[in-house]
Amino acid sequence: MTETFVPPTPFAVPGRIAVNDQVATTWQPAVITAIRRETPRASTFRLAVPGWTGHLPGQHCMLRLTADDGYTAQRHYSIASAPDDTGHIELTLDHVPGGEVSGHLHSIARPGDTVEVRGPVSGFFAWTGDRPALLLGAGSGVVPLMSMLRHRRLRGLDVPLRLILSARTPEDVIYAGGYGAETTLIHTRTEGRLTAAHLKPYLADQPPGGWEAYVCGSNGFAEHASRLLADGGQPVHRIRIERFG
Numbered sequence: 001m002t003e004t005f006v007p008p009t010p011f012a013v014p015g016r017i018a019v020n021d022q023v024a025t026t027w028q029p030a031v032i033t034a035i036r037r038e039t040p041r042a043s044t045f046r047l048a049v050p051g052w053t054g055h056l057p058g059q060h061c062m063l064r065l066t067a068d069d070g071y072t073a074q075r076h077y078s079i080a081s082a083p084d085d086t087g088h089i090e091l092t093l094d095h096v097p098g099g100e101v102s103g104h105l106h107s108i109a110r111p112g113d114t115v116e117v118r119g120p121v122s123g124f125f126a127w128t129g130d131r132p133a134l135l136l137g138a139g140s141g142v143v144p145l146m147s148m149l150r151h152r153r154l155r156g157l158d159v160p161l162r163l164i165l166s167a168r169t170p171e172d173v174i175y176a177g178g179y180g181a182e183t184t185l186i187h188t189r190t191e192g193r194l195t196a197a198h199l200k201p202y203l204a205d206q207p208p209g210g211w212e213a214y215v216c217g218s219n220g221f222a223e224h225a226s227r228l229l230a231d232g233g234q235p236v237h238r239i240r241i242e243r244f245g
Contacts, residue, residue: 044092056126057148061119075101078143082150134211138166141217160207203232216242
């Protein structure tokens with residue numbers, strides 16, 4: 001993913017989380033405590049990170065593997081868990097064909113194994129819980145959006161939040177069973193891709209102050225969804241995009 005790094009700042013407003021941005025430069029040991037299958041291609045890895053001091057919903061971290069001969073491989077992964085889960089983070093990864101890091105984690109890693117993490121990284125895509133959020137995701141692009149949704153639920157925030165999620169089939173929906181009335185699911189194999197009609201009810205009747213829009217998915221989805229938002233009247237400067245692939 002390509003982003004502009006904006007260091008998070010400590011906040012004192014209720015519903016926001018204070019984050020020490022200095023930890024982003026330090027690698028920390030993380031123990032895999034659980035692995036949970038989400039879809040045929042995606043799994044969630046729960047990591048115990050005693051030195052983790054918190055993150056903002058929507059941020060990501062770097063994960064590093066080191067081989068016996070000293071060779072290292074590292075990748076950026078969005079954080080799925082809410083900041084309230086002290087001392088732990090959860091990462092949900094697709095098993096990418098030929099992927100060095102995702103292949104190892106999906107095929108070889110077991111609970112008890114140790115990896116390294118560094119972060120949190122990037123405040124650009126973070127949602128601090130103080131303004132209405134309209135979330136658009138596709139496939140594993142839901143991962144950082146789920147962190148936002150979980151944070152809102154755990155804190156009992158009443159700020160409006162809506163999630164529109166695209167997946168090929170019901171079997172491809174990550175975190176199936178974890179959504180409520182705030183979520184609209186689009187199964188693209190049977191319903192087709194995201195359209196202006198899906199967004200119209202939200203853009204036509206916005207909450208006070210308007211939406212802060214967050215778009216996460218493949219390059220194609222990010223371009224398509226952000227264009228629909230802009231064409232529907234969402235201010236371009238209030239569309240935040242995170243893309244992969």
